[in-house]
Amino acid sequence: MKDNNKNTKNIINLENNKDLSNQDKKYVWHPYTQMQLWNAQNNKVITSGSDFYLIDEKNNRYLDGIANMWCSVWGYSSNPVIKSICDQYKQLPHSTLFGLANKPSIQLAEKIVKLAKGMSKVFYSDNGSTAMEVALKMAIQYWKNKRFTKKTKIVSLENGYHGDTIATMSMGYVDSYFNPYKSLLINTMKVSAPSSFEKNLDCFMSESEIVEKCLAETESLFQKESQKIAVFVMESGAQIAGGVSIYPKKYQKKLSELCKKYDILLVLDEIATGFGRLGNMVEYLAQNSEPDIVCYGKALNGGYFPIAVTLATKEVFDAFLAPFDDNKQFFHGHTYTGHPVGCTACLTNLELYEKRKLIQQIQKNSEYINKRTRELADFNFVNRIRHKGLLLGIELIRPNNNPKGESKIKKKPLLFLKGLPVNHYIMKESLKRGVFLRSLGNIITMIPPLAISKEKLEILLNTNYEILKTIEKSQN
Numbered sequence: 001m002k003d004n005n006k007n008t009k010n011i012i013n014l015e016n017n018k019d020l021s022n023q024d025k026k027y028v029w030h031p032y033t034q035m036q037l038w039n040a041q042n043n044k045v046i047t048s049g050s051d052f053y054l055i056d057e058k059n060n061r062y063l064d065g066i067a068n069m070w071c072s073v074w075g076y077s078s079n080p081v082i083k084s085i086c087d088q089y090k091q092l093p094h095s096t097l098f099g100l101a102n103k104p105s106i107q108l109a110e111k112i113v114k115l116a117k118g119m120s121k122v123f124y125s126d127n128g129s130t131a132m133e134v135a136l137k138m139a140i141q142y143w144k145n146k147r148f149t150k151k152t153k154i155v156s157l158e159n160g161y162h163g164d165t166i167a168t169m170s171m172g173y174v175d176s177y178f179n180p181y182k183s184l185l186i187n188t189m190k191v192s193a194p195s196s197f198e199k200n201l202d203c204f205m206s207e208s209e210i211v212e213k214c215l216a217e218t219e220s221l222f223q224k225e226s227q228k229i230a231v232f233v234m235e236s237g238a239q240i241a242g243g244v245s246i247y248p249k250k251y252q253k254k255l256s257e258l259c260k261k262y263d264i265l266l267v268l269d270e271i272a273t274g275f276g277r278l279g280n281m282v283e284y285l286a287q288n289s290e291p292d293i294v295c296y297g298k299a300l301n302g303g304y305f306p307i308a309v310t311l312a313t314k315e316v317f318d319a320f321l322a323p324f325d326d327n328k329q330f331f332h333g334h335t336y337t338g339h340p341v342g343c344t345a346c347l348t349n350l351e352l353y354e355k356r357k358l359i360q361q362i363q364k365n366s367e368y369i370n371k372r373t374r375e376l377a378d379f380n381f382v383n384r385i386r387h388k389g390l391l392l393g394i395e396l397i398r399p400n401n402n403p404k405g406e407s408k409i410k411k412k413p414l415l416f417l418k419g420l421p422v423n424h425y426i427m428k429e430s431l432k433r434g435v436f437l438r439s440l441g442n443i444i445t446m447i448p449p450l451a452i453s454k455e456k457l458e459i460l461l462n463t464n465y466e467i468l469k470t471i472e473k474s475q476n
């Protein structure tokens with residue numbers, strides 16, 4: 001592997017003598033990035049990968065602690081998924097689903113429908129945001145097709161996140177991200193989620209009190225507006241981007257029951273939480289909930305191809321059927337909808353899950369993380385640790401405001417460290433240690449590739465601990 005890296009490096013140097021980092025600064029606009037800060041930084045240019053490491057042009061290795069934005073499953077060495085992708089490219093590089101069918105998209109749809117109990121049909125798109133747009137359009141048109149023309153309203157949870165397109169920003173509004181686009185957003189109604197209470201760092205309500213309050217508020221809205229509400233949208237199992245909040249037991253199940261009671265379609269977003277992130281293959285089944293529409297992306301394809309799916313029940317699908325064309329069909333599709341290479345990646349990925357008993361491995365590794373959380377919680381500037389499966393969030397607060405045990409002093413989030421926004425500081429400290437971590441504001445997140453070994457997980461956890469120690473020292 002080392003030789004391969006050298007070769008890659010040589011090829012890049014031969015083809016382009018310019019410094020890649022500077023070329024990047026000159027030409028590339030990075031996502032969710034203050035480019036002025038970026039341009040002042042010594043940025044890493046990744047040129048290869050091996051095992052669970054990303055390797056830069058100078059041959060420095062970084063253990064991936066965020067699964068390449070939460071999608072990587074097997075890491076970066078060659079494996080059967082990559083081989084199947086190469087074979088599929090040779091066999092059929094692309095064939096549209098507009099007017100034609102292709103074999104990998106059929107096989108994958110069958111496989112997913114068998115896993116996702118209660119679901120009947122698979123609609124393909126390219127990424128999580130488009131999958132959620134598809135879900136919303138389906139839900140709205142479902143009622144139109146059934147001639148319930150008043151049912152058009154959208155309800156979703158506070159602090160949810162469903163993507164960056166206009167409708168997904170509207171459904172999952174996170175103010176710190178989307179405030180500049182407020183004037184573009186479509187109307188949605190928001191109800192409190194457990195995170196609404198957790199965001200108040202001084203909230204001392206018990207988990208069951210929080211659940212009760214959330215459900216009562218949601219039911220009250222449903223009671224008043226159910227004739228007009230088309231759909232209720234939420235992440236399944238946990239909210240991540242809006243602040244790492246793991247749902248209390250039965251919360252999702254009870255919301256699902258409320259949707260049934262008031263005849264409102266339930267759309268679940270499993271893009272970040274499905275296929276193992278929280279220790280379950282299909283999170284909504286583990287939560288005993290019954291969605292009408294559910295979306296997957298990220299881990300579905302192992303992190304190798306931009307593809308996502310929106311699944312619908314037979315009841316939803318049937319509402320789009322008509323003996324002749326009367327506008328009941330679903331008007332949505334992308335150039336790469338049902339891309340055979342993407343579908344092949346997903347198929348082989350899911351086969352590998354079974355062969356390598358990945359869910360069992362995740363559950364074991366989750367137990368290991370759980371054991372280590374105690375030491376991570378033992379800093380007076382760590383407020384709360386959130387952990388489930390291979391998702392870990394460490395919430396940082398300003399230490400002077402929270403001497404342990406003095407509950408009357410108001411807690412405040414830790415936003416800056418050594419003159420840097422805290423997320424920049426964490427990333428810089430982790431890269432220095434050969435690890436790539438990316439925090440969500442004041443919450444350090446560890447979201448590793450799902451197939452990571454215990455040994456590598458230990459390195460990630462040790463690095464988190466070391467960074468916390470460094471923060472502690474910087475406070476003294």
Ligand SMILES: Cc1ncc(COP(=O)(O)O)c(C=O)c1O
Pocket residue numbers: 127128129130132161162163164235240241269270271272273297298
């Ligand atoms: C829950 C959830 N939904 C949707 C998305 C959007 O996915 P994508 O970035 O692939 O558009 C994300 C991305 O992080 C997500 O976490």
